[in-house]
Amino acid sequence: MTISGSNSLIDADLSTVLHPYTNARAHEKSGPLVIERGEGIHVYDTAGKQYIEALAGLWSVAVGFDEPRLVDAAARQMAKLPYYHIFSHKAHEPSVRLAEKLVEMTPANLTRVFFTSSGSEANDTVVKMVWYMNNALGRPEKKKFLARDKAYHGITIASGSLTGLPNNHRDFDLPAIPVRHLTCPHFYRFGLPDETEAEFTARLVAEAERTILEEGPETIAAFIGEPLMAAGGVMPPPQGYWQGIEALCRKYGILLVADEVINGFGRLGSSFGSVHYGFTPDIMVTSKQLTSSYMPLAAIIFSEAIYQAIADNTARIGTFGHGFTASGHPVATAVGLENLAIIEERDLIGNAARMGAILQHELKALADHPLVGEVRGAGLIAGIELVADKTNRTPLSPTGKAGAIAFAAGHETGLIVRAIGDTIALCPPLIIDEAQIHDLVARLKTTINLTETRLKA
Structure with missing residues (x-):
C-alpha cells in the first residue's frame, strides 16, 4: 500500500512494517493514519488534519509534541x-x-x-x-x-x-x-x-x-x-x-x-x-x-x-x-x-492536579449518557466505560465493538483516544489548559454520540 498525502512517503510501501497491537491483515487493507507533525497537545496527519492527542501518544508526552528545549x-x-x-x-x-x-x-x-x-x-x-x-x-x-x-x-x-x-x-x-x-x-x-x-x-x-x-x-x-x-x-x-x-x-x-x-x-x-x-x-x-x-x-x-x-x-x-x-x-x-x-x-504536576479536577468534573456529566456505565480516573487520566445496560452494568456484546467504533469516530471528530475493550481511555499531555479540556470533552461527546448512532444502525 502506498500513500500520496506527503512528498516524503510517495510510493512508500506502508505495509512493510509489522505494527504492534495491530491486526496485520486488516492493516494491509486499511493502511495507517500517518502523523506528520506535532504542536502542543495536537498532532497533524499528512493531509493537515488536526487531532487532540488525548492519550499523549502512548500515555507519555508530558510537555507536548514540539518542546524546543x-x-x-x-x-x-x-x-x-x-x-x-x-x-x-x-x-x-x-x-x-x-x-x-x-x-x-x-x-x-x-x-x-x-x-x-x-x-x-x-x-x-x-x-x-x-x-x-x-x-x-x-x-x-x-x-x-x-x-x-x-x-x-x-x-x-x-x-x-x-x-x-x-x-x-x-x-x-x-x-x-x-x-x-x-x-x-x-x-x-x-x-x-x-x-x-x-x-x-x-x-x-x-x-x-x-x-x-x-x-x-x-x-x-x-x-x-x-x-x-x-x-x-x-x-x-x-x-x-x-x-x-x-x-x-x-x-x-x-x-x-x-x-x-x-x-x-x-x-x-x-x-x-x-x-x-x-x-x-x-x-x-x-x-x-x-x-x-x-x-x-x-x-x-x-x-x-x-x-x-x-x-x-x-x-x-x-x-x-x-x-x-x-x-x-x-x-x-x-x-x-x-x-x-x-x-x-512550569509546575506541570500542579497543572495536572488543577486541570485534572476540571477534566474529571466535565467527564462526570457524561455519566447521564445512555451508553456510559462508569466515568473513572484521577488527575489527567480517565476512562469512560461503555455498557449495554447502565442499571445492571451489562457489558456490550461483542466486547470491543463499541470501543472500535468510538476509536474510529474520534478520528473523524479530531480526537485520538485509546479503546480498551469498550472503555475509552484519555491521558492528555500535562500542559493542557482549561480551554483545551473543554474542546477535548466536546469532541468526546460528539464521538460518543456517533458511536451510539452507529451501534443502532
Whole structure:
C-alpha cells in the first residue's frame, strides 16, 4: 500500500512494517493514519488534519509534541557525546545527574538507580534483580511474583508474564515465569452484588493473603502493581487497597514494586502514584513521562537494602551480568534531565492536579449518557466505560465493538483516544489548559454520540 498525502512517503510501501497491537491483515487493507507533525497537545496527519492527542501518544508526552528545549538538549548532547556506555566502571555526566535527580524526587527509601530503554526492559530487569538478590541471600526458593488480572507491565518474556491481559499471553506461551494473578481491583466491574467498596477491598486483601499462604511466604519474592491500573482500562484502586497490600508485604517479607511507568511524574496530579495513594514501594519503575518519550528511557529506583545485597554478590562472583547497550544513554538521559526540569519549572504536576479536577468534573456529566456505565480516573487520566445496560452494568456484546467504533469516530471528530475493550481511555499531555479540556470533552461527546448512532444502525 502506498500513500500520496506527503512528498516524503510517495510510493512508500506502508505495509512493510509489522505494527504492534495491530491486526496485520486488516492493516494491509486499511493502511495507517500517518502523523506528520506535532504542536502542543495536537498532532497533524499528512493531509493537515488536526487531532487532540488525548492519550499523549502512548500515555507519555508530558510537555507536548514540539518542546524546543528537549530538541536542543538532544542536539547539544549529540554534538558533545552522542553515545557512550556505562559498563565496566565507565560513566558520563547526563546519566549521573539524572540518577541523582531521580533519587531526589522519589521517596527517601529509594537510593539507587538502574537505567534501561523501556518499561518492559525495566520490569524484566526487576525480575532478574530480585532473583539475583534472593540467590545471593541464600533464598533460592523465593522467586514467585504476585500481580493482578488486567495489569500491564510490559511485553518481554518476564514482564509479559507479569502482565495480566489475555492477548499479551495468547499464543506467546506466557506466563513463562512463576507468577500468580490476583483479582483486578476494580470495584465497578468486579465488586459483588450488594458488596460495599470497603468489603471489596477487604476481600481482595484476604485473597492476596490466602494466596501468599497457599504458595508459601518463603517462595514469594515480590508483589508488583500499577498504583492506578492504566492500560487494562484506567482503574483507580478501591479505598484502602494499597495500605492493605503494603501491610501484607511487610508482614511476610515480600518486596513491593510500584510500576509507575504511566502514573509517574505527575499524571495523577501527584509526583508519583504511590505518593498519591499513600504507600511506600521497595522498587519503583519509571519511563514514558521521564523523557516525554522524546527519547526511549526507563529507570528503576530501588532501596539501599536491595542494592547492598546485589553489590555484595557482584563482589563474590565478579560482576552483575546484566545490562543493555543503551543503558543510561547520554542523549536519552540528557533529555530526561531537561524534561524533568520543565515539569518542575512550569509546575506541570500542579497543572495536572488543577486541570485534572476540571477534566474529571466535565467527564462526570457524561455519566447521564445512555451508553456510559462508569466515568473513572484521577488527575489527567480517565476512562469512560461503555455498557449495554447502565442499571445492571451489562457489558456490550461483542466486547470491543463499541470501543472500535468510538476509536474510529474520534478520528473523524479530531480526537485520538485509546479503546480498551469498550472503555475509552484519555491521558492528555500535562500542559493542557482549561480551554483545551473543554474542546477535548466536546469532541468526546460528539464521538460518543456517533458511536451510539452507529451501534443502532
